[in-house]
Amino acid sequence: MKRFSWFNATSLTLGFVFLYMPMIILVIYSFNASKLVTVWAGFSTKWYVELFHNEDFLAAAVVTLKVAVVSSTFATVLGTMAAYVLVRQGRFHGRTLFSGMIYAPLVMPEVITGLSLLLLFIGIGLDRGIVTIILAHTTFAMCYVSVVVSSRLTTFDHSLEEAALDLGCSPFEAFRLVTLPIIAPAIISGWLLAFTLSLDDLVIASFTSGPSATTLPIKIFSAVRLGVSPEINALSTIMIGIVTVGVVSASLITKRAAVKRARDEQSAERS
């Protein structure tokens, strides 16, 4: 019997109120007709209309999406390779340095990562813009991807790869036909993580972006520095909405798959 008491119920309720209240308030105030965020002046969608007419925001959103798609794809490829090297390739010269370089960016303060990349780009004379942001995001996101993928690879039954070799696959075929399809969910979540990190990033993008390319977080940051703005509330609401739909549907899909799998396994044992 689980010990579920009023104490647990209270902490859960208060905890989730704390986690969600600020976002709910933000969503509510995005429909406020008044420009003064603190006064409720009736329901209106005018901030959304204004947002969609704000060329600056739209341009920044396009840049952000481009950066996120490209950098998360690169990061997924590189991160998966790195994970495979770490988990499967055994010892080689400089392995310690390699795993250090994978884990260090995860704990490195963003200000330092951003600063160091900026100094590099200036040093080699690379003009700052969308390319430099992509390079920067790929680098730090690949480390996250490699952590996600390598944690899947370590629980991966090594004998599956051996079975593929035993049945006549070359090592590369074994990876393509067996390993890759099985770790695909981890690679996809790695990609999603990289994508979100890139969408989200303010600090590193601020260091590595130039006048030619501004991302949405940079725009938002410079707008909200001056105070609360209803347009940003509207933008936030849209972003929160997309994430919520995404996360909730992903969790429903995995839950349904898990239920189906459990049912299959049960009926298999009975037959």
Place this chain on the structure above:
Amino acid sequence: MASAPRSSGIKHASTAFAPWEDPDAKPLIQFKNVTKKFGDFTAIDDLTIDIYQREFFALLGPSGCGKTTLMRMLAGFENPTRGQILLGGQDIVAVPPNKRPVNMMFQSYALFPHLSVWDNIAFGLRRDKLDQDKIEERVAEMLRLTRLEQFAKRKPHQISGGQRQRVALARSLAKAPKLLLLDEPLGALDKKLRNETQFELMDIQEKTGTTFVIVTHDQEEAMTVASRVAVMDHGKMIQVDTPAGIYEAPNSVYVADFIGDVNIVEGNATVQGDRVHISFAEGADPIITAFDQPISDGQRVSYAIRPEKISVDREPLADRANHVRGKIEDIGYLGDVSTYHVRLPSGGLISALMTNSRRLARRDFTWDDEVWLSWTDTAGVLLTK
């Protein structure tokens, strides 16, 4: 009983399947002075062995004895540190696993979870670039052999453990390998299913004529399925013989103790004609036994006798060479048989096994009864190792 061809008894009839006794027979697999080290750890220690075509060869031993390493060297997943491994006379050490005519059934089955039963079985055939209809024909044959026809479209998680085991077998047999390696093939099944599957495995081995090498830690399983059993310990072969040979004529205390129940008595030997007398306790009559190895007087020896070779009676049996008096300390009732633990006056404990041919109420002995244990002079084995 559908069974792999195999000999029974210590001396083999000439018609029995026993290529290892034929000096002209060419072994399929030869290990020549193979040593495998993992860092400082020696997994296989200067091991030499021949395995013949159509054999069902069992590698038996506790975990860490090197049996899995031996098998993985055959599959090509490990390379020997020293020595040669020959398959059909050719050194295969340099051949990668995907180029060897050897297939393996993995302990975890290693079924590809994203592929159906049919695709799992076809996996190896596809690698050989066979024609589609050839593949279909062969997969159908394998499904028939393993009675999996109606599960062809299912994924591995949609079938039971026993069915998964058969898919793994079908997949590894599909390429018609010269040699099939089975790593604890029945380890994941429950006892009842395991017994059924053992006979099925022997049946399939006979039908396909493939050479099987099985790794197991379950001595009963090894005894049931194998034509020969190799008992391993610390990277060395202790004894290689038929199941009956291993059981009835163990060559060491280790083997005697590892296979089945056994009473081990230590004592000093005295040769008296064609028999050896072993005095094992002050004031007790010596044990009289036949022997087949040179023994010197006063040598310290071990004597191994199986419980079922010892008879428990009120009076000593006149036709047996050995008699010992003792008191019943414990009775283990197992239904078909009972084990009697008899305490000797010298303090030693001997277990004896009697068939319960009568119902419980009419059984002869109970706790603390004084009884006589009797056995012949050929029932036990004299061991010097």
Place this chain on the structure above:
Amino acid sequence: MRRLILIAVPYLWLVALFLIPFLIVLKISLSDVALARPPYFPQLDLAEGWAGIKAFLSELDFENFVFLSTDDLYWKAYLSSLQIAVVSTLLTLLVAYPIAYAMARAADEWRPTLLMLVILPFWTSFLIRVYSWMGILSTEGVLNRFLMWTGIISEPLILLNTKIAVYIGIVYTYLPFMILPIYSALEKLDESLLEAAEDLGCSRLQAFWLITFPLSRNGIVAGCFLVFIPAIGEFVIPSLLGGSGTLMIGKVLWEEFFSNRDWPVASAVAIILLLILIIPIILFQRNEQKAREAGR
């Protein structure tokens, strides 16, 4: 050959875009500020060969670090960052533990949903989550209006642009990082251990202190590091919620770089920030290592 490519590609990428940039920071932190572009001196001139390298090395010095240690702005910023990180880590632990505990004790069919609800904010923009508190904490904000409406206070509290706001911001944004490791430690806890403890004479509270709490230690330690390490170098939260009065080292670095354009000093600040972080990072790795070994 394939193996070589497989290793070389991510390896070289990280050397080029992580290791080398880091070495550049190290180098610039030892250089002098100059009115040039790039605004620091000396420049390494490889064309002059070995003599160039020697000349370059002789120009490097610890001047920037000496400067940092003499100007108490930096001392204060480092100490204040440490203090804010420690306090907010402890606050996060206090908030997270009951939530994680209640989640682990919730019915099986509820747990995936609860877990999703904790993870969801993590996928939401960090910036937006911090921003959402600006509207709540301001003098005219939702919280003050609510408190005045209930009559608890008569004058609005000044919350925004104070350390309190920074604490709230850190607790709020890093809460999932604390909940998840504690939850996964508590979830593994065998219920029969508590029953055994009670059977042996513990009260429920004693059973919690003697069994549950020690067994969730690994999760607590992991969670604390996951909050503490990023909190020290935090930039967004102090700049949006902390106002000009809150000193944090991430913010100082940003300002040195963007406002004062003093690259050598910014680099030196970065190096010292890293030195401060090395100890908790190593401790964290040790803890993870131990947890992994214990898990086997």
